[in-house]
Amino acid sequence: MNIVRHNPHGRLLCDAVEYNGLVFLGGQVPRDLSQDIKGQTADVLQQIDALLAKAGSHKSKIISANVWLADMRHREAMNEVWSNWVDANNLPCRATVEAKLADPRMLVEIACIAAK
Template sequence: MTVTRYETSPVYSKVTEANGFVFTAGVIPTDLSKDVEGQTAEVLAEIDRLLALASTGKAKIVQATVWLSDIRSRDGMNKAWSAWLGGEGAPARACVEAKVIDPRMLVEISVVAVK
C-alpha cells in the first residue's frame, strides 16, 4: 500500500492519502477576528484546497469531525457548513465541544474522503 503525504512538517502532514482514502489533519482558521460562521467558512475553503491536492473534493467526504470551543455556537457553524455543502449529500459527522489551541479559535474540522 502506498501512502502519500501532502504539506508535511516534522510534526504532521496536512493531508495523507492511503488505500483510496484521504485524511486531513484538523484544519483551523487563521483570521481569529471572525465569528464562528466566518471561521468555519474559512476552514471549509481550506479543506477544499487540501482535498484538491489529493484529487478529490467535498462531494466525496464520508466522515467529518468538528470541534467547537463552545457547543452553543453550533448554529453558526452549521449555517456555514450547510452553505458549503450546497444541498449535496452530507457525510457522517461528529460535533463536540473541546478546548482548542487559542481561545479566539472557535472551530477546527477534520475530514475523511474517498478518491
C-alpha cells in the first residue's frame, strides 16, 4: 500500500499522511496567534477541513481527535466552536488536555485521524 504525504515541512514533518484508507493529521496550530481561543480554534478547524478535503475525506469521517489547550479554562469556549463545526451525526472520540504548546501565544492545537 502506498503512503501519501501532504504538505511536508522541510525534514521535520507533514501536515497529513494517508495510509490504508485512513488520513492522519498532525497537530494543526493557529496561523494568527493574535486571535482569542475562539478565533484560533476556528482557524485550526478550517485547516483541518482543507487537509481532509485534499486527502479525499471530510470532517464527518473523523474517527479520533486530540485537542491540546494552553489553559483548560479555554475548554468551554473551544467546545463552543468545536460543537458548531463537528458533524453532530458522526461524532469522533476525543481527548482534551492542557499542555504547554510550542509558542506561548498558541492557545490550541488539534490532531485527528479520519477514514477516507
